[in-house]
Amino acid sequence: MLDDVFPLPARALIRQGGRACFYRLVNTSPLLFQVQSGTKIVMADDKPLRFETGAYGLLPDHQPLTMENIPKAPQKYQTLALPIPRQLFEDAYTRMGSIVVPSRPVSASVKCLPKEAAALFDYCCRPGNLASLPGAIAKARLMELATWFALCGAVLGQSHSPRLEDRLRQMIETDPAFDWTLAHAAGAFNMSEATLRRKLAAEQTGFSEVLSDTRMNRALGLIHTTTLPMAQVALEVGYDSPSQFSARFKERFGVSPRHVRSGSGHVERIGAEVEQSGADMLAR
Structure with missing residues (x-):
């Protein structure tokens, strides 16, 4: 278990004006996210996961991902993302006992997140909320959130030794x-x-x-x-x-x-695939 004092996750509000597809992006921490405006498409095992406005999902750590963000005019694309330390996911799954953890990290969509869980996600994402709590309570809230996502089908896969x-x-x-x-x-x-x-x-x-x-x-x-x-x-x-x-x-x-x-300008080609390594970022 993490110490009572640990770096609190900082939620990120991602806004994008123009449609774009980003290849081989690598998050250094697992992310829970909600698409608030527009559409996100994430490639997982060569199969697209599509997240429309209001949908929730999970992005793994240290896995190259292809993600396309599509604004819906007149609004920009917008996603709220919350990074959570991997250890908290693993502790939550251990307490659940019966959860089946995938053998490797994969992206996952959430099936019908209950209102209580959606409210908890909003609470954890509001600036200052977790910081105002004792460390043990903040961790418990995040573990509860990871548990809700797991019960709704979004389970973080097993980690491998970092390269x-x-x-x-x-x-x-x-x-x-x-x-x-x-x-x-x-x-x-x-x-x-x-x-x-x-x-x-x-x-x-x-x-x-x-x-x-x-x-x-x-x-x-x-x-x-x-x-x-x-x-x-x-x-x-x-x-x-x-x-x-x-x-x-x-x-x-x-x-x-x-x-x-x-989003200004015309783009004939969206995205640029690279041969070498991926990159980091919050739930683009």
Whole structure:
């Protein structure tokens, strides 16, 4: 069980102006979410899960996902997402006893969430509510929420040993604007640069790819959840040049940062699949 004092999850309100499909996004924490406006499509085992306005779902951690967000004019696409530590899901399932946990993490939709559970989701997502509670009570509320979702068909699958790429991504996420180098990462993992390079290559990726992808994913999160000017978003993820940032963002996602936020402009191709690693973010 987690300690009584633990980092409280911060809910995210994701807004998107233009339709876009994002390939190989990786959440570093499991997410419960509700689509509040528009439609979300998540690919799970090559099968699309479709979430219309009002629907609830679960996104796993450390699994590359393809997600398409579709606004419904005149409103923007909007989703409310709540990250919950994996340990709380596992503790909730242990207490349930009879729950069948999938052998691997998968996305899941919720079948008819009861009013009590929907009210609890809203409560946990309201700023300040969980923070005002003793740690043990806040954890109990989140475990209850995970239990409700499980009873309604959304069960978080078993975790696997995190890859070195996942650990590197989590380290970079602590400060995406920092001037990260291979030497920094190797030192943090107590290995030589050659060993780090070799281990990442074995996972079919590399330091530069993970660094760039993590930064772009953080940028996508900032665009989705804040009103920061694009120049500031660029700085937050380590780019001094807004134009260079915009070009890199479009190369990664297939759409411009401004299209994601405002929906302006015409897009012939939606999304851009990448060969290397995925990215993080809240329930896009």
